[in-house]
Amino acid sequence: MSTRKSIGFLSFGHWxxxxxxxxxxxxDALLQSIDLAVAAEELGADGAxxxxxxxxxxxGSPFPLxxxxxxxxxxIEVGTGVIDMRYSEPxxxxxxxxxxxxxxxxxxxxGISRGSPEQVVDGWRHFGFRPxxxxxxxxxxRRHTETALELLSGRQFAQPHPRPMFPNPPGLLRLEPYSEGLRRRIWWGAGSDATARWAARTGMNLMSSTLKDDESGEPFHIQQRKQIEAFREEWARHDHGFEPRVSVSRSIFALTNDLDRRYFLGSGERSDQFGMLDAHTRAVFGRSYADEPEALVEQLREDEAIAAADTLLLTVPNMLxxxxxAHVLEAILTEVAPALGWK
Known part of the structure; x- marks a missing residue:
């Protein structure tokens, strides 16, 4: 049975x-990111x-890139996973x-969110923001996000100046440039079931990473699948006028040559890890996958969250x-995805 699965890469852009x-x-990080997106498009990937x-x-600065x-x-789709809205003026x-x-x-x-653990103490304060x-x-x-969503919808809110520099259209003005349809292509990076439901109420797609709040003690992929179900159940209660998308991220490496085996054989976590994300939040971190293509296919068949999502983002080791x-992506697209029935 074939399943439509959008497959892209997610780069942290380390240097x-x-x-x-x-x-x-x-x-290097910026220019190589552009080159990798071009290569991924040529390989048939769906997202950068x-x-x-x-x-x-x-x-750090997404929009020029x-x-x-x-x-x-x-x-190819071009996106983020994710922009920290604590730092963003809407x-x-x-x-x-x-x-x-x-x-x-x-x-x-x-992809936007409330952010992750930081490099510095309350870094958003240096950008001029305070709760x-x-x-x-x-x-x-979330307040920044709600305002940004209104603006992206094209809301007209600004009173025209009586003596403008250039002629204005009638009525209140919206921000320009306005891109119709972008409001439906905003994703919320949810770390819990509650924030997934909030994203559904707000009319954003769901982006779920390789970690989430540990809410049941169950394996990561099961908790993430339940998060996806909670999101879709909440979405069904609202009339947003479009069908949402759901993405999950994974570290997946098909070992097809000696270099792959040298880099990844025996590396990474082959089982979930549980630990404290900060002083108050216990989290579950999803496992990594690195194996021969045939074995990898069998392992991925068991991942319930990948099965539930329509979009899979493959984290890439960009400093290699x-x-x-490009080889890492090609191996997944040609050796693994077809065997799983992903089209």
Missing amino acids: NPHPTSYTQTAA YFRVHHFARQL LAAVGARTSR HGFAEDAGAADLISGGRLQL AAGETDADMA GVGYN
Whole structure:
């Protein structure tokens, strides 16, 4: 039985001036990210997604990169996984997102969230943001998100100046450039069942990573499958006017040559890991997959969350270079996906 499964890569965009790294500088990380997206499109992959981390030797400013990838490609989805909305001013976010989406021809898929553990203490304060009275930083992120979603929907809210520099259309003004349809291509990176339901109520697609809050003690893929079910059940209670998408991320490596085996044989976690994400949150971290293609296919058949999702994002070791990462993607697309019936 064939199943439509959108398959893309997710790059953290690491760079490190170490002799073994193929990605020595921030410029390397950015330019190689563009090249990998081009290579992925040529291989037939469906998406090029990039992680966003501030104050780290990783990709930090998403929209110039997304616009550049959109200009160099023609078919592949271009996205993030995820932008930390604690750091994002909604109006500037909406303008930048609209411009990048128009450059790509409407291929942007923006994953956003309340963020992950940080490199610095309360880094969003350095960007000029503070939670309102009674808010947590997570509340602030959701407030920023709700405002950004209204702006992305094209809401007209600004009073025209009586003597404008340029003629205005009638009525209140919206932010420009406006990209119609982008509002339906926003994803929320949910770490719990509750935030997955909030994403459904708010009308965002669901993006679930390789970790989530441990809410039952069950294996990661089962908890994640239940999170997906909770999202879809909540979505069905609302009339958003479109069908949502659901993505999950995985570290999956098909060992097809000696270099693959040297890099990944015996590496990574072959079982879930449970631990404290911060002082208050116990989390479950999903396992990695690295094996010969035939064995990999059998292991992936058992992953209930992958089966439930329509989109699979493959995390890639970007500091091993564009050529090697293209090989990693090609092995999954040609050796694994067809055997699982993914079309």
